[in-house]
Amino acid sequence: MSSNRNLRFVQKRCLHIEWLAMILGVVLIAVGNTASLAQTTDGNGIFNPGFEKAGPLRWSAGSTAATIERSATLPHSGDASLRVADQSPDAVAFVASEPNRVLLQGGGRFYAEAWVRVDNAAAGRTGYGSASLDVVFYTADGKYLSRENVGTTSSAKWTRHSNVVTLPYEAALIGFRVTPVDKVPSLRGAVFVDDLYLASLPVAERHDRVNLISAPQPPKGAPEYVAPPRPADGKFMAQTVNKLENDFDPPRPLVIWAIGSSFTDFLGNGEQLITAIRKRIPNAPPIVYKKMVGGSTPWHLTRGWARHLVAADQPDVVLVYNFGSTSGLEKLLIELRSRITADILVGTLHWCRGHQPVWPDPEAATRHLDPPAVRELCARYQVELVESRREITRYMLDNSLEISDLLVDTVHQSPYAAHIINANIARHFHRSNAAVDHLPPRETRIAANAEQVARTGKWNSAERGAAIQTTGPASLEVEFTGTGVDLIGWRKPDAGVARVWIDGKPADMAKAFCATYIQPDADNYIDLHSTDVDFRRHISDRCPHGISLGQNLRPQTWTIDMTSDAGDYLVTGSVTGADGKGNAFRPFTSTSGQIIIDPELWRLAKTNRSGDKFTFEVIRNVLPQVDFAGREQKVRFRLVHDLPHGKHTLKLEVKPGNEVSIEAFDVFRPLLKTP
Incomplete structure (x- = not known):
């Protein structure tokens, strides 16, 4: 996962005209000091997207080892493309375009597209045996926030890559970046990029650059699933409903954070949920959906993300659609309730193939969760429970559907099942006649x-x-x-x-004080042949998901350096210096008492190797x-x-x-x- 280490530093607030621009789908991009609309007739906000104009390139290298030039060698279109080569003997440096200033802030969605190819026969070494193109987000002062992938290729042929990305609320600058994604043997060659495109999603759709996939269809001719709000829905959502109905003063978006496993990931990027909420509350302010997910990441491990990412953002709503032990869920709810004031929704899970022995009893405990226990915890911690297991079971029985009809594999929900789950969640954004009004105001x-x-x-x-x-x-x-x-x-x-x-x-x-996201180093060891976990997809899961702060705190950058293949490490502060040796499988408190590491929050420590590194910052908030x-x-x-x-x-x-x-x-x- 990409780093959100500067997540809390900048809270940009938009002008009313900028909210209007978001609604109308207008791209407001400032190049240099001049604000302007999109550069081209098709809505593209990127200067010189096909590299046809000669002159200085608005790209820079992450190190002096990389070279960047305008090349006339087999461009995708026109007379030129961008050529990137890495001349270093061992390391690989990324290259990035000069970021554009985006006045349209607050979580707007953008469509990004480019053509990329890798030429392994070209002169000069490159580490880009497999090249990745990303959209990168920065704060107003140029600090890196995060990135979203547009596409990856190792093909020598021009390959089109595209994606819809969500602008983080704190982001004020946006640009493209080319990076390697796999550790591969040294290759000789270069990466070529051409015909870049970046515009707000409504503008891109209006110019026929992208058409999002149509709504999924029910399986086996079943009727559409309908989830109207019920009187008791929203019992613990009154704070959120007030914000949606009454807007914010001063204006800002409503922020939803989702954390969890691939179950959370398969719900999408918030499009369906936001659309369903708006149908219920048409005059709601802009809604921003953020998520952090990892394969097979249970409740207890997401505590680290709740601590370092979610709490940093102080969102309005936290969505938990995941699995794990009941004790793991309780630890997560305590983490959230003690650090943030947001409303929290927890959903029971859909049916997986492994649940067949207890089908169709929605109350039966499985290896993924115990519904009655989840219900009791939600009541105890004043959390909104979304009874997806009950509701999806009734729909399946009424329409003679089997478990496999709503799955794409053995465990993951199909697009239509995701549609059902999002509809179930959205119905709780509702002013309930059973709302709890005796709770202390947060x-x-x-x-x-x-x-x-x-x-x-x-x-x-x-x-x-x-x-x-x-x-x-x-x-x-x-x-x-x-x-x-x-x-x-x-x-x-x-x-x-x-x-x-x-x-x-x-x-x-x-x-x-708070600690930022724990960032794995780009050069951390990856065993591409291991069958323990899909490392290509879940590289960041091989790390401590969270640390705790102790005593005598001083703002600084901290590193955890692995010193053996058996979990040993050294903790060092940029101000404090070396602060103790520990092991990933045992509790650790640094010598100065500042940093505490719980082995329960360190995932897959057995796969870390000597030389691996993790960094985070402790800041005074x-x-x-x-x-x-x-x-x-x-x-x-x-x-x-x-x-x-x-x-x-x-x-x-x-x-x-x-x-x-x-x-x-x-x-x-x-x-x-x-x-």
């Missing part, structure tokens, strides 16, 4: 002019909204109970700044100073998150100078304390 807003906000200095009512404003010297101070707080305020071109204090200390001293200068609009600033559960004090200090306008504070209070 997200609350405190107005800046509320009595509980202590103010010093001169504050006046702002011209817009309910904000109050000052030119300093002045301060605001509010006590809150929770783990994080956001500020809602107004940007203006000539606005000032406010310094942030947490619990009586400058924010950059706050005890608010705070904004030390709020700069209100910018285009006039209401915005959200994430001031601090990942504080210890309990009471805290937030103070904003405004020094004499330009105007500062503050409207409210949003406080986040997870239901459980961090274990």
Whole structure:
């Protein structure tokens, strides 16, 4: 899986015109400092996509070993293509296009296409025996966020690759990248790329560049599955329904995170679910669907992703459609409930071939899950239960369907089964007449002019909204109970700044730490002939899925270096230095007490080899100073998150100078304390 290590750093907020652009399918791309619409008549936003224009190439190499040039050798079309060659004797470097700035943010979907071939007979060495083309996403300041694959080839013939990709909410820049995907013997040759295309999905569809696959059909002539909402659906979804019906202030998308195994992956990329939700709530804000999946990844292993990816994003909804032991699910629910304030949905699974002995009893326990136990856990942790096993069983019995009729292999759901499951999930995005209204609020807003906000200095009512404003010297101070707080305020071109204090200390001293995604090194060992696991597909699963943070924390980059083939490793911090030796099969606490590694969260450690490396960062999740200068609009600033559960004090200090306008504070209070 690709790294999301900078997932939390940038929270871009879009202007109303940008939301309109998303709805209309307009691509707004800034090349250099000039914003413009798509470059060509077919909606393509890529400059010089066929490399027909001579002059400097807007591509760069990941190392000095790679060479890039415009080539006239057998282009796919026109007179030229891009030629990439790696001249290093051992390492392989990726190459990337100059990223375009995308003003259309918030999870918009894009269609990407290109033609690629590998010439192994060309002069000069290359590591691209098998070449991969990806779309890469960056933050506004150019930090790598993640990438989505467009296609892979080892063919000497021109091969067309295409894919629909989802722009991460934090992304502001987008571009193409060519990388190797397999460790292969050294080959002599080069990679050629031609006729690139990138546009928002509605624009690409309007220009007939792509037509998405039509809706799947029911098996054996069965009628369409229908899943209307029922009165009790949505019992634990009131917070989400309020957001969907009332929109966000200031505007932003509703974020859904899905984590799990290939069962989760086979549900798709959110298209069906989002469409079904919109049918129920037509005026809902934009909805962003994110997922992290791995083959045969049970509930207990997804705790690491919940900790390092999902919690980092503070989403609105978490979707769990997966398998595992009941104790593993409980650990996951505790992880989520203690770190985030989102609503959570857990679905019981479809039928697999191995479940035949207990068919058609939807309550029967299988090796994948125990439905009654899952039901009890969901009630205990106030989680919305989606009874897919019950509902899909009734549909199958009513239409004389067998287990194999809704599978594509022995375990994975067919496209139509995925359609049924998504419909079952969507019906719970519903205002229930059984909604639990006695639960403590997890997200609350405190107005800046509320009595509980202590103010010093001169504050006046702002011209817009309910904000109050000052030119300093002045301060605001509010006590809150929770783990994080956001500020809602107004940007203006000539606005000032406010310094942030947490619990009586400058924010950059706050005890608010988190660890980013644990990234396996690209050169980690892969046994392509092993039958233990499909390494080609699940390379990132051979790693610790999660670590815990201990005491005496200092922000820095950490590495885990494998020192033997038997699970031994060395932990090193970029500031702390060498911090202890451990073994992947035994509990570990670093010498300084900062890093704790649980062997339960390390997957397939037996396949790691000496020299393998994993990296992550420990960051202080705070904004030390709020700069209100910018285009006039209401915005959200994430001031601090990942504080210890309990009471805290937030103070904003405004020094004499330009105007500062503050409207409210949003406080986040997870239901459980961090274990």
